[in-house]
Amino acid sequence: MNLTLKIWRQKDSNAKGQMVDYKVTDISEHMSFLEMMDVLNEQLVNTGEEPVAFDHDCREGICGMCSLYINGEAHGPDRGVTTCQLHMRMFKDGDTITIEPWRAAAFPVIKDLVVDRTSFERIQQAGGYISVNTSGNTQDANAIPISKHAADEAMDAATCIGCGACVATCKNSSAMLFVGAKVSQYALLPQGQVEATDRVMNMVKQMDLEGFGNCTNTGACEIECPKGISLENIARMNREFLKATIKG
């Protein structure tokens, strides 16, 4: 198939940036979206132009590196997939595809389609962990009784790959689905209880400091999340926050 691509080009974080049109031809419908981007970049290199910078790593939908706002949706028009898993069969011959970086004040553009997502790292560092003594006699985690239901829900929350599609999709650039998932994965397990109060307070505080917006409960994040992280995790975070506020 032959396509017209409208891509955001921005030299560096201080440059103004603009949408630039490109043509790609003979794209196979079996290609992934990133493979199509590879074809474009080869074309650009061959003509002496600067290739389009975009994030990618595992290309298996696990690492959370790829992003891209494609035709007005995070990770494109398909559901439950990252951009690397999005296939060109989702598009038609002759289509014009708009490709933009994640947009959020807390995700500044570094170059072209690459954004700085280290704000997520700082939120994690603020409390997204449990402190375990590893002096040599660490207890086997499997020795702690955990209900199947709690283990499954914690695992569901833990499948968040931190790609930032929730923020990119949210009309308020809110990070509450991400933070909700990271709070939930510990809140559901006994190992997470010891630091539960500090965790939610510190992670929410860091989220606010990073300049993410507030949740309006539109549910868009849940729909666009490639891992299907449920809004239930935001409700759980809200409960944890209220509990922690009352406990002090």
Next chain:
Amino acid sequence: MSGFLKSSIGRKVAMALSAFFLMFFLIIHLAVNITSLFSPDLFNELSHFMGTNPLVQLALQPVLIFGVVFHFVMGFVLELKNRKAIGVKYAQNNGAANSTWMSRNMIISGVVVLAFILLHFIDFWIPELNVKYIHGDMSGLLPDGESYRYFEELQHKFVSPIRVGAYVIAFVLLGLHLAHGFTSAFQSMGATAGRKKTMQQIGKAYSVIIPLGFIIIALFHHFNH
């Protein structure tokens, strides 16, 4: 408390709490007003009670006004913070692919409802304050001194088709605001109930019945004065 209201979740919880109070108030308001459709006497009695009872006037009314003002001020604060968080806008954004118009435009429906409340205050609340607390007439009677004035004043207000039209439009927007706000308030409070089918159905019913009730009252008195 100020620390709590400085956090994003604290603000949303405060929005939800004021929303619950306002949604409860709407039920009471509609219950009183609906009596005007079938019993002017009952409407007059209830209006007089609500307008003169010290508990309602001195305790509930200030709480209600605080609730209304707080909900709107916090709504604007959240909107401004959210706009700041967005940064550069997308060239193409397909919001309809993943969310409802109501959920994305609470500020629009909210501003229309705010404009309506200002009109409503000018129409009913300020004249009430004037009669009761400036002129000191707590009798609730018409100049003839025989019967209550409330029903007649209500009918008089709905003579103008422009006012009735403005009320109808505002109530439709109120319905759209409630269609998202009802279940959203539960979610903000951390309750899973807002995500359950039963509560969503109750929310839908509430967001239709309450505005429709007020629309029927306005139209009824417009065509039956």
